[in-house]
Amino acid sequence: MALTLVGLNHRSAPVEVRERLYWPNGDVPGVLRHVAEAGGRAVLLSTCNRTEFYLSDAAPPVLEAVWHRAGERLGQPLDPYAYVTHDRAAAEHLFRVAAGMDSLVLGESQIQGQVREAWELGQAFSDPVLNRLFQSALRVGGRVRAETALGAGAASVPSASVELAHKIFGDLSGRKALVLGSGEMAELAMGLLVGEGVRTVMVAHRNREHAAQIAEQLGGRAVEYPEAWPMFADVDIVLSSTAAPHAIVTPEQVGAAIAQRGGRPLCLLDIAVPRDVDRAVGRLENVFLYDIDDLQGVVAANIGGRHREMPAAERIVQQELAFFWEWYTARGAVDAIRQLRDHAEAMRTAEAERALRRLQHLDPADLERVVHLTKALMNKFLHEPTLELRAAAGNGTDRELAQAVRRLFRLAESSLESKEPDRS
Amino acid sequence: MFTALHLAALICYALTGLLVGGPLVRLRSPNASGALPLAFGSAAVTLHFAALLTYARSFGVLPLAGVAPALSSLAFLVGLLALLVLWLTREWAITLVAAPLVVLLLITSLSVGFGRVPANVGPRDAWFVLHVGASLLGIALLAVAFAASALYLLQHRQLKGHHFGAIFQLFPPLEQLDRLNYVALVVGFPTLTLGVALGIGYAGFDAGVQEIGAAHLGWGLAAWAVLGAVAGLRLAGRLRGRRAALGSVLGFALIAASYATLVLLKHGPARFL
Numbered sequence: 001m002a003l004t005l006v007g008l009n010h011r012s013a014p015v016e017v018r019e020r021l022y023w024p025n026g027d028v029p030g031v032l033r034h035v036a037e038a039g040g041r042a043v044l045l046s047t048c049n050r051t052e053f054y055l056s057d058a059a060p061p062v063l064e065a066v067w068h069r070a071g072e073r074l075g076q077p078l079d080p081y082a083y084v085t086h087d088r089a090a091a092e093h094l095f096r097v098a099a100g101m102d103s104l105v106l107g108e109s110q111i112q113g114q115v116r117e118a119w120e121l122g123q124a125f126s127d128p129v130l131n132r133l134f135q136s137a138l139r140v141g142g143r144v145r146a147e148t149a150l151g152a153g154a155a156s157v158p159s160a161s162v163e164l165a166h167k168i169f170g171d172l173s174g175r176k177a178l179v180l181g182s183g184e185m186a187e188l189a190m191g192l193l194v195g196e197g198v199r200t201v202m203v204a205h206r207n208r209e210h211a212a213q214i215a216e217q218l219g220g221r222a223v224e225y226p227e228a229w230p231m232f233a234d235v236d237i238v239l240s241s242t243a244a245p246h247a248i249v250t251p252e253q254v255g256a257a258i259a260q261r262g263g264r265p266l267c268l269l270d271i272a273v274p275r276d277v278d279r280a281v282g283r284l285e286n287v288f289l290y291d292i293d294d295l296q297g298v299v300a301a302n303i304g305g306r307h308r309e310m311p312a313a314e315r316i317v318q319q320e321l322a323f324f325w326e327w328y329t330a331r332g333a334v335d336a337i338r339q340l341r342d343h344a345e346a347m348r349t350a351e352a353e354r355a356l357r358r359l360q361h362l363d364p365a366d367l368e369r370v371v372h373l374t375k376a377l378m379n380k381f382l383h384e385p386t387l388e389l390r391a392a393a394g395n396g397t398d399r400e401l402a403q404a405v406r407r408l409f410r411l412a413e414s415s416l417e418s419k420e421p422d423r424s
Numbered sequence: 425m426f427t428a429l430h431l432a433a434l435i436c437y438a439l440t441g442l443l444v445g446g447p448l449v450r451l452r453s454p455n456a457s458g459a460l461p462l463a464f465g466s467a468a469v470t471l472h473f474a475a476l477l478t479y480a481r482s483f484g485v486l487p488l489a490g491v492a493p494a495l496s497s498l499a500f501l502v503g504l505l506a507l508l509v510l511w512l513t514r515e516w517a518i519t520l521v522a523a524p525l526v527v528l529l530l531i532t533s534l535s536v537g538f539g540r541v542p543a544n545v546g547p548r549d550a551w552f553v554l555h556v557g558a559s560l561l562g563i564a565l566l567a568v569a570f571a572a573s574a575l576y577l578l579q580h581r582q583l584k585g586h587h588f589g590a591i592f593q594l595f596p597p598l599e600q601l602d603r604l605n606y607v608a609l610v611v612g613f614p615t616l617t618l619g620v621a622l623g624i625g626y627a628g629f630d631a632g633v634q635e636i637g638a639a640h641l642g643w644g645l646a647a648w649a650v651l652g653a654v655a656g657l658r659l660a661g662r663l664r665g666r667r668a669a670l671g672s673v674l675g676f677a678l679i680a681a682s683y684a685t686l687v688l689l690k691h692g693p694a695r696f697l
Contacts, residue, residue, distance in 0.1 A: 153593060167583060170597035263664040265598060286665050294586050301588040 002399070003129060003328070005090035006066050006082060007045075007052030010104050013081035021051045021074050025121060031069060032125035038065035043122035043130050045097070047114050049104050054094060056129040091133055091324055095317045098141035100151060107150040107306040112141040129328065136324045143316050150309040153302030158189035160298040161269045161290075162196055165237055168267050168288055173197030176235040178228060180204050180249070181242030182214055185271050190239055194218055198237065204228040206242075232257035237267045240276040249277040251284065258284050271295065333393035336402035337386050339411045348378045426482065427538065429475035430496065434530045436468030437503060441523030444516045461516065465507050468526075472500045479538065488556040492533045497556075499529035501564030509568065509604065515596040518604075521571035555622035562616025563679060566651065569608035570676035573669035576601040580666050602665055605672055606658055613655040620648065647678030 008021065023031055023046040035042045035053070040062030045052045053066050070078045085093055093102070098115045100107045119126070119134035126134075145151050154160040165172055175198045179190055182205055194201065201220030204227070205211035211222035223231070225248075232238065232254040242248060249268075258266060258281075268289040270277040275291050282289030352374045356367060385405065392398040405411065443461040476497060479487045487493035506522030509515070575595055582592040595601075654671030657663035663671065 164583075166597060167579070167592060168598050170600040262661065263667065265665065288583050290586065294588075297586065298588045301593070305593065 002057065002087050003090050003133070004055045004058035004063070005052055005085045005093055006055070006058075006063070006070075007050060008078070008081040008083065009050035009052070009102070012083055017074065017081055018049065018051070021070060021078075022046055022048060023051065023073070025117065028118075028121045029124070032122055034069055035062060035065050036125050038062045040065065041125060041127040041130060042066070043118055043126050043134060045094075045115060045118040047111070050097070050102075052094075052097075054090065054130060054133065056127050056133075087328075088321065088325055091136070091328070092317065092321050094133060094137045095140040095321055095324075098137040099144040099313055099317060100141070101144075101310065101313055101317070105155045106303060107152075107309070108155065109145060109151050112138065112145070115141065129331070132327065133324065136320055140317055140320045143320070144313045147316060148309045148312040150306050150313045152309075153298070153305060155299055155302055155306075157185055157271065157292065157295045157299065158192050160295040160302075161189040161239065161271070162192045163298060163302075164269065164288070164290055164295070165193060165198075165267050166196075168265050169236060171197070174199050175237060176200040176202075177220075177237040177239060178202045178204065178231050178235045179214065179218070179220075180225075180228060180238065180240040180276060181244075181272065182210060183241040183271070186239055186241035187214060187217070189269065189271070190214075190218055193237065193239075200235075202228065202231060202235070229253050230257050232266065233260040235266075236264070237269065240268070240270045241272045242276050244272070244276055245274060247274075247276060247278040249281055251278060251280045254281065255284065258287060261286065269295070329398060330390075330393045332402045333389040333398040336398075336405050336411070337389050340385065340389075340405055340409060341382060343409055343411055344378050344382055348374050426475045426478040427534070429471055429478060430530060430534055433468050433472035433475055434527060434534070436464050436471060437523055437526050437530065440464040440468055441519060441527065444519040444523070461519065462510065465503075465510060465519070469500070469503050469507050472496075472503060472530075476500055486553055486557075488553060488560070490539070492536045492538045494556065494560065495529050495533035495536070498560045498563055498567075499526045499533065501560055502526050502529070502567045505564055505568045505608075506571070513596070513600065513604075515600065517575055517595045518568075518571055521574050522568070525567060525571070551622060555619055557619070558615055558622060559619030562612050562614075562619050565608045565612025565615060566672070566676050566679060569605045569612055569672045572601045572604040572608060573672040573676075576605060576669040577666065577673070580669070598665070602668065605669060606664075609651070609655050609668075609672055610659055613651050616651070617648070620644075644679075644682040647675055647682055650678055651675035 008018065010018065013021075023044065028044050028046065031044055032042055035055070038061045039059060041056045042062075043054045045054070051070070053070075055062060055066070058066075067078060070082075094115070096102045098112055100109060100111050103111055115134065115137055119131075119138070122130070154163040162172075165175075169175060172193065173196075175193075177190065177193055177198045177200070179186060179201065182203075190198075190201065199219075201215065201218045202223050203211045203215040203218065203220055204223050204225050205214070206225070208222060208224070215222040238249075240249060249270075263286055265286045265288060268277055268281065268287060270289065270291045273292060277289055277291075279289070281287060352371055355370060355374075359367065359370065362370070389398060389401060389405065392401040440461050443464060476487045476493075479493060479496075487497050502522060503526045506518055506526070509518050576598060578591055579595045579598055579601065581587075582589070582595075583598065650671060654663065654668060654675060657671075658668055
């Protein structure tokens with residue numbers, strides 16, 4: 001059997017199954033060694049959303065080893081959740097995975113790194129086919145990200161916060177931020193903003209100790225709520241996520257401070273439910289107020305935009321798949337042709353030498369003609385089989401034909417270890 | 425020859441606008457294939473420069489006197505400045521305003537026709553060259569401020585209205601547009617003022633007023649006052665954002681009205697400058 005994919009992902013298996021089958025990087029070489037002992041060459045891609053084995057030549061014992069190992073890890077048979085694909089479909093699947101087209105969040109870029117990591121971890125257990133497959137997949141991922149907008153825009157609420165701040169301020173380096181309250185989402189968003197260069201971070205929380213903890217994580221300082229209101233005159237971004245049952249940021253509270261801003265924009269990100277900021281604050285000049293629904297709206301718009309990029313990404317996948325498939329299918333034929341020619345050349349050389357020893361009475365020019373005749377005959381005999389093997393490579397029947405040639409001429413079985421052609 | 429070069433430049437400007445506008449409408453950033461619009465924009469500006477150079481060599485004067493040459497020079501400066509902004513910021517949206525403006529100016533210029541150099545102006549006169557040159561550069565800079573302001577107002581509307589569509593996603597950030605408006609305005613206004621002052625010196629104040637006409641003078645003074653006020657307030661740090669953008673748009677609209685008044689209502693195309 002040829003190139004094979006055995007795996008499960010977020011569509012075929014629930015999270016409790018995926019998390020059981022997940023292999024951390026440290027365990028991957030052990031798993032691949034187990035497959036190698038069964039005679040298989042494999043790369044294992046294991047992330048929180050998928051676990052997939054890519055096998056270059058999955059003979060039944062190899063598939064059995066994979067099935068057994070996965071079932072053992074899962075504590076139950078793999079069958080209800082697994083998919084198995086071969087050859088072109090398997091390659092196409094990996095290309096789509098690397099491009100982020102098969103991800104839970106369409107177009108996410110993390111998967112590109114995970115595919116690279118999987119290939120690097122599996123290099124000791126892979127072979128030229130798998131190497132070529134993963135190189136091609138990484139090229140697909142790179143091209144899709146560079147040539148389409150499949151990964152454009154924020155795809156989560158925290159990153160949507162950053163996108164909105166970017167749309168107002170552009171570069172966020174050196175901007176000042178104030179955090180009101182706490183919460184996982186707020187801390188994630190603030191972490192991203194700090195990553196974008198937001199520097200002065202003040203954290204206001206009714207629990208001063210908790211505020212100090214968050215401020216320390218973000219490299220800022222803790223303040224009391226009464227101290228926070230005048231800061232609306234100075235800060236650029238306010239991120240609010242308190243547990244207050246009603247709006248705590250009102251025009252009366254912060255209107256005077258905002259009036260002192262001299263027209264500088266203020267980005268208010270209210271991700272609390274119920275909302276912390278009175279809608280009237282958002283109507284003040286140069287105040288841009290967004291709540292959790294708005295942030296989810298940004299995410300939805302971006303995801304919609306990503307979906308519109310799918311045809312362009314699909315074209316890249318098909319283009320690279322055609323390149324890979326051309327190389328892959330030609331491999332068996334090229335190998336058989338090379339073996340056949342080597343075999344014929346060895347026979348020709350031996351027979352020519354024997355003949356020349358008996359023809360010593362001929363002058364050197366005639367001897368040369370005899371050698372030329374042997375070469376011409378060999379080339380004539382090999383011409384048609386070579387053409388047929390190349391044609392078979394084109395229509396995907398080269399494996400059977402190559403096997404027949406090897407059997408007819410008693411050639412050694414190839415392990416597909418020939419040198420890879422370079423398409424780059 | 426210069427008409428053919430103008431036509432070639434016009435086509436390249438239009439293609440640049442389409443190449444940027446097309447992907448923006450389909451919600452795709454032209455960044456991925458950004459080399460093409462940049463190449464067409466550069467080709468347009470180069471062809472346009474060649475056209476103006478050919479004109480100057482044919483007539484032995486700079487293309488500043490007369491409606492067609494002056495409009496063409498103005499279009500060239502707007503195109504050049506837009507290309508500079510594009511090259512520096514990689515923000516393609518500026519082309520959405522600049523390209524149609526340049527195309528409009530060039531079509532007007534070609535429609536009027538280049539004809540002979542008006543006899544009643546002294547194009548070799550240094551005063552004249554400085555007057556028209558500074559005026560056109562000032563107007564071109566104010567056109568860039570106008571383009572930035574128009575984009576600012578559109579993006580501001582999206583951000584305030586919580587609309588996260590094509591404009592939100594593909595237009596530049598507000599602060600970047602505000603900075604562009606600021607720079608173009610505070611450089612453009614003094615340049616235009618210098619051009620006007622040199623014109624007064626060139627024509628003589630009384631003669632200038634008589635020749636220009638009250639309607640145009642009224643619009644021109646209004647434009648100058650509005651833009652001066654906006655530039656002054658911006659320099660003093662008392663105006664920015666949406667109000668500054670509105671001021672720039674208003675000032676540029678008054679400039680356009682001033683020239684339209686002069687060209688279409690009062691003196692006709694031959695007395696454009």
